[in-house]
Amino acid sequence: MNDRIHRREALRSLATFSLSIIAPAALVGCSKKTSCLDVTGMSPDEVSQRSQIADYVDVTPDAAKKCSRCLHYVPAAPNACGGCKVVKGPINAEGTCKLFVAKPA
Numbered sequence: 838m839n840d841r842i843h844r845r846e847a848l849r850s851l852a853t854f855s856l857s858i859i860a861p862a863a864l865v866g867c868s869k870k871t872s873c874l875d876v877t878g879m880s881p882d883e884v885s886q887r888s889q890i891a892d893y894v895d896v897t898p899d900a901a902k903k904c905s906r907c908l909h910y911v912p913a914a915p916n917a918c919g920g921c922k923v924v925k926g927p928i929n930a931e932g933t934c935k936l937f938v939a940k941p942a
């Protein structure tokens with residue numbers, strides 16, 4: 838009888854401990870931000886144009902100049918990378934570059 842109680846308490850503790858590890862990991866997964874830095878398949882010239890000429894960054898320091906507010910931005914589904922009419926590769930709605938042109942109001 839006493840062994841059953843100890844075993845049950847041990848299993849309950851193990852389940853609680855497992856949830857305490859899994860739950861935060863799941864929350865991290867939920868809050869993961871979109872990253873659009875994969876330039877796989879792009880030519881060296883395209884990568885150079887993107888990173889050195891346009892100076893594309895995945896997260897803008899200036900919210901007024903984010904890609905989603907740019908005339909050249911081609912939107913995608915939420916949490917997916919969009920595109921750009923002048924910069925090749927995946928484009929983050931929260932990114933920016935030197936070629937930013939504000940959409941007309």
Ligand code: SF4
Nearest residue numbers: 904907910921934937
């Ligand atoms: S031109 Fe630059 S700021 Fe505008 S959508 Fe393309 S990458 Fe973003």
